[in-house]
Amino acid sequence: MNDFWSATRKTARFIKDAALETVWPTRCCLCDAPGFTLCPSCERDLPYLDRWTACPTCGAAFGLIQCTECSPVRLERLNRSRIPFDECSSAVRFTAETGRLVRTFKDQGEQRLALDMARLMHACIHPEWDLDAVAFIPASSSALIRRGFDHGELLARAFCAETGLALVHALDRPDSKDQRALSRAERIRNLTGRFDARPDACRRRSILLIDDVLTTGSTLFDATDALREAGARSVFCLTFARV
Ligand SMILES: [Zn+2]
Ligand SMILES: [Zn+2]
DSSP: OHHHHHHHHHHHHHHHHHHHHHHSOOBOTTTOOBTOSSOHHHHHTSOBOOTTTSOTTTOOTTOSSOOSTTSHHHHHHTTOSSOSSSEEEEEEEOOHHHHHHHHHHHTSOOTTHHHHHHHHHHTTSOTTOOOSEEEEOOOOHHHHHHHSSOHHHHHHHHHHHHHOOEEOOOEEOOOOOOGGGSOHHHHHHSOTTOOEEOHHHHTTOEEEEEEEEESSSHHHHHHHHHHHHTTOSEEEEEEEEEO
Protein backbone atom coordinates (compact mmCIF):
# COMPACT_ATOMS: atom_id res chain seq x y z
CA MET A 1 0.00 0.00 0.00
CA ASN A 2 2.87 2.35 0.89
CA ASP A 3 4.42 1.60 -2.50
CA PHE A 4 1.16 2.53 -4.19
CA TRP A 5 0.99 5.95 -2.44
CA SER A 6 4.67 6.60 -3.03
CA ALA A 7 4.24 5.85 -6.78
CA THR A 8 1.10 8.04 -6.88
CA ARG A 9 2.93 10.93 -5.23
CA LYS A 10 5.86 10.57 -7.67
CA THR A 11 3.48 10.58 -10.65
CA ALA A 12 1.62 13.63 -9.30
CA ARG A 13 4.93 15.46 -8.82
CA PHE A 14 6.04 14.52 -12.34
CA ILE A 15 2.77 15.87 -13.83
CA LYS A 16 3.03 19.06 -11.77
CA ASP A 17 6.68 19.60 -12.82
CA ALA A 18 5.83 18.94 -16.50
CA ALA A 19 2.89 21.39 -16.37
CA LEU A 20 5.06 24.04 -14.69
CA GLU A 21 7.81 23.51 -17.26
CA THR A 22 5.30 24.09 -20.08
CA VAL A 23 3.80 27.24 -18.57
CA TRP A 24 6.98 28.60 -17.05
CA PRO A 25 10.04 26.98 -18.69
CA THR A 26 13.34 26.80 -16.83
CA ARG A 27 15.64 29.64 -17.90
CA CYS A 28 19.16 30.62 -16.88
CA CYS A 29 18.82 33.39 -14.28
CA LEU A 30 21.54 35.44 -16.02
CA CYS A 31 21.19 34.92 -19.79
CA ASP A 32 17.74 33.30 -20.22
CA ALA A 33 19.19 30.18 -21.94
CA PRO A 34 16.58 27.42 -21.72
CA GLY A 35 16.94 24.28 -19.63
CA PHE A 36 19.12 25.57 -16.78
CA THR A 37 18.67 27.68 -13.67
CA LEU A 38 22.34 28.68 -14.18
CA CYS A 39 23.76 27.68 -17.57
CA PRO A 40 27.33 26.29 -17.91
CA SER A 41 28.50 29.36 -19.80
CA CYS A 42 27.28 31.83 -17.15
CA GLU A 43 28.59 29.57 -14.40
CA ARG A 44 32.04 29.54 -16.00
CA ASP A 45 32.10 33.35 -16.25
CA LEU A 46 31.13 34.10 -12.63
CA PRO A 47 33.61 36.36 -10.75
CA TYR A 48 35.17 33.64 -8.60
CA LEU A 49 37.30 34.58 -5.63
CA ASP A 50 40.82 33.25 -5.85
CA ARG A 51 41.59 31.48 -2.60
CA TRP A 52 45.35 31.77 -3.18
CA THR A 53 45.31 35.58 -3.18
CA ALA A 54 42.47 36.03 -0.65
CA CYS A 55 42.92 36.81 3.05
CA PRO A 56 43.47 33.44 4.78
CA THR A 57 41.39 34.54 7.79
CA CYS A 58 38.38 36.50 6.50
CA GLY A 59 38.52 35.49 2.83
CA ALA A 60 38.58 39.06 1.42
CA ALA A 61 39.75 39.24 -2.19
CA PHE A 62 43.45 40.08 -2.62
CA GLY A 63 43.93 40.17 1.19
CA LEU A 64 46.73 37.61 1.33
CA ILE A 65 49.55 40.06 2.12
CA GLN A 66 47.62 42.88 3.77
CA CYS A 67 43.89 42.65 4.46
CA THR A 68 41.96 45.88 4.92
CA GLU A 69 38.91 43.94 6.16
CA CYS A 70 40.86 42.48 9.11
CA SER A 71 42.60 45.76 9.93
CA PRO A 72 42.27 46.98 13.53
CA VAL A 73 40.77 50.28 12.26
CA ARG A 74 37.95 48.56 10.42
CA LEU A 75 37.31 46.08 13.24
CA GLU A 76 37.11 48.94 15.72
CA ARG A 77 34.29 50.43 13.62
CA LEU A 78 32.47 47.13 14.14
CA ASN A 79 33.21 47.25 17.89
CA ARG A 80 35.60 44.33 17.56
CA SER A 81 39.22 43.75 18.49
CA ARG A 82 39.50 40.61 16.38
CA ILE A 83 37.62 38.56 13.78
CA PRO A 84 35.43 36.19 15.82
CA PHE A 85 35.27 33.21 13.45
CA ASP A 86 38.22 30.93 12.71
CA GLU A 87 38.20 31.43 8.95
CA CYS A 88 35.82 32.44 6.21
CA SER A 89 35.61 31.68 2.52
CA SER A 90 33.27 32.76 -0.29
CA ALA A 91 32.64 31.48 -3.78
CA VAL A 92 32.20 34.68 -5.80
CA ARG A 93 32.47 38.46 -5.56
CA PHE A 94 29.15 40.30 -5.25
CA THR A 95 28.64 42.00 -8.61
CA ALA A 96 25.63 43.02 -10.71
CA GLU A 97 25.49 39.42 -12.05
CA THR A 98 25.88 37.54 -8.80
CA GLY A 99 23.54 40.04 -7.12
CA ARG A 100 20.92 39.19 -9.75
CA LEU A 101 21.47 35.49 -9.13
CA VAL A 102 20.98 35.92 -5.37
CA ARG A 103 17.85 38.08 -5.85
CA THR A 104 16.38 35.56 -8.30
CA PHE A 105 16.92 32.90 -5.65
CA LYS A 106 15.60 34.64 -2.59
CA ASP A 107 13.30 37.42 -3.79
CA GLN A 108 11.88 35.86 -6.95
CA GLY A 109 11.59 32.41 -5.42
CA GLU A 110 13.73 30.38 -7.88
CA GLN A 111 14.54 27.95 -5.11
CA ARG A 112 16.37 25.52 -7.42
CA LEU A 113 19.26 28.00 -7.57
CA ALA A 114 20.14 26.81 -4.05
CA LEU A 115 21.54 23.66 -5.70
CA ASP A 116 23.80 25.69 -8.03
CA MET A 117 24.96 27.95 -5.21
CA ALA A 118 25.62 24.98 -2.91
CA ARG A 119 27.66 23.23 -5.59
CA LEU A 120 29.85 26.31 -6.10
CA MET A 121 30.23 26.78 -2.34
CA HIS A 122 31.28 23.15 -1.89
CA ALA A 123 34.44 23.87 -3.87
CA CYS A 124 35.37 26.61 -1.36
CA ILE A 125 35.61 24.48 1.78
CA HIS A 126 39.25 24.58 2.84
CA PRO A 127 40.54 20.98 3.05
CA GLU A 128 42.04 21.60 6.50
CA TRP A 129 38.66 22.59 8.01
CA ASP A 130 37.58 19.80 10.34
CA LEU A 131 33.77 20.12 10.31
CA ASP A 132 31.09 18.38 12.38
CA ALA A 133 27.94 20.17 11.25
CA VAL A 134 26.45 22.95 9.14
CA ALA A 135 24.41 25.82 10.61
CA PHE A 136 22.61 28.67 8.86
CA ILE A 137 21.51 32.22 9.62
CA PRO A 138 17.75 31.95 10.20
CA ALA A 139 15.54 34.43 8.33
CA SER A 140 13.86 37.23 10.26
CA SER A 141 10.13 36.70 10.65
CA SER A 142 9.41 39.64 8.32
CA ALA A 143 11.61 38.05 5.61
CA LEU A 144 9.90 34.71 6.15
CA ILE A 145 6.48 36.30 5.66
CA ARG A 146 7.65 38.27 2.60
CA ARG A 147 9.34 35.33 0.83
CA GLY A 148 7.36 32.39 2.14
CA PHE A 149 10.54 30.38 2.74
CA ASP A 150 13.75 30.59 4.74
CA HIS A 151 16.38 31.07 2.04
CA GLY A 152 19.27 30.43 4.46
CA GLU A 153 17.84 27.12 5.56
CA LEU A 154 17.13 26.10 1.97
CA LEU A 155 20.71 26.92 0.94
CA ALA A 156 22.07 25.00 3.95
CA ARG A 157 19.88 21.98 3.11
CA ALA A 158 21.12 22.01 -0.49
CA PHE A 159 24.68 22.36 0.77
CA CYS A 160 24.30 19.38 3.13
CA ALA A 161 22.77 17.28 0.34
CA GLU A 162 25.76 18.23 -1.83
CA THR A 163 28.46 17.59 0.78
CA GLY A 164 26.97 14.90 3.04
CA LEU A 165 27.57 17.10 6.11
CA ALA A 166 24.92 17.16 8.86
CA LEU A 167 22.57 20.12 9.18
CA VAL A 168 21.89 21.50 12.67
CA HIS A 169 19.31 24.10 13.58
CA ALA A 170 21.75 25.87 15.87
CA LEU A 171 20.58 29.48 15.75
CA ASP A 172 17.36 31.30 16.56
CA ARG A 173 16.70 34.91 15.87
CA PRO A 174 14.74 36.92 18.41
CA ASP A 175 12.72 39.18 16.14
CA SER A 176 14.67 42.11 14.83
CA LYS A 177 14.29 44.88 12.30
CA ASP A 178 14.68 43.93 8.66
CA GLN A 179 18.38 44.55 7.97
CA ARG A 180 17.70 45.53 4.35
CA ALA A 181 15.87 48.65 5.47
CA LEU A 182 18.87 49.85 7.46
CA SER A 183 21.83 51.89 6.32
CA ARG A 184 25.32 50.42 6.63
CA ALA A 185 25.93 52.41 9.83
CA GLU A 186 22.56 51.35 11.29
CA ARG A 187 23.31 47.72 10.46
CA ILE A 188 26.55 47.93 12.36
CA ARG A 189 24.84 49.66 15.33
CA ASN A 190 22.05 47.09 15.37
CA LEU A 191 24.49 44.39 16.33
CA THR A 192 24.23 42.96 19.77
CA GLY A 193 22.14 40.02 20.81
CA ARG A 194 20.71 39.25 17.39
CA PHE A 195 20.96 35.49 17.78
CA ASP A 196 20.40 32.80 20.35
CA ALA A 197 22.24 29.52 19.87
CA ARG A 198 21.16 26.09 21.07
CA PRO A 199 23.82 24.46 23.26
CA ASP A 200 22.67 20.92 22.34
CA ALA A 201 23.43 21.69 18.68
CA CYS A 202 26.74 23.46 19.33
CA ARG A 203 28.56 21.93 22.28
CA ARG A 204 32.11 20.80 21.41
CA ARG A 205 31.30 20.88 17.70
CA SER A 206 33.21 22.43 14.85
CA ILE A 207 30.50 24.30 12.96
CA LEU A 208 30.38 25.58 9.40
CA LEU A 209 28.08 28.59 9.33
CA ILE A 210 26.75 29.36 5.88
CA ASP A 211 24.95 32.37 4.42
CA ASP A 212 24.21 33.72 0.96
CA VAL A 213 26.05 37.07 1.04
CA LEU A 214 28.73 38.54 3.30
CA THR A 215 28.26 42.33 3.39
CA THR A 216 29.84 43.98 6.44
CA GLY A 217 30.43 40.66 8.18
CA SER A 218 28.41 41.82 11.19
CA THR A 219 25.74 39.12 10.80
CA LEU A 220 28.30 36.33 10.70
CA PHE A 221 30.22 37.95 13.57
CA ASP A 222 27.11 38.00 15.79
CA ALA A 223 26.07 34.49 14.85
CA THR A 224 29.62 33.26 15.56
CA ASP A 225 29.52 34.88 19.02
CA ALA A 226 26.26 33.07 19.79
CA LEU A 227 27.60 29.72 18.54
CA ARG A 228 30.77 30.07 20.61
CA GLU A 229 28.82 31.10 23.73
CA ALA A 230 26.72 27.94 23.26
CA GLY A 231 29.89 25.83 23.28
CA ALA A 232 31.01 25.51 19.65
CA ARG A 233 34.64 24.38 19.49
CA SER A 234 35.31 26.27 16.28
CA VAL A 235 33.30 28.26 13.75
CA PHE A 236 34.13 28.49 10.07
CA CYS A 237 32.05 30.62 7.70
CA LEU A 238 31.18 30.10 4.08
CA THR A 239 29.10 32.38 1.88
CA PHE A 240 28.09 32.27 -1.75
CA ALA A 241 28.98 35.90 -2.49
CA ARG A 242 31.08 38.55 -0.83
CA VAL A 243 30.71 42.31 -1.15
ZN1 LIG B 1 23.32 31.68 -18.69
ZN1 LIG C 1 41.01 39.54 6.19
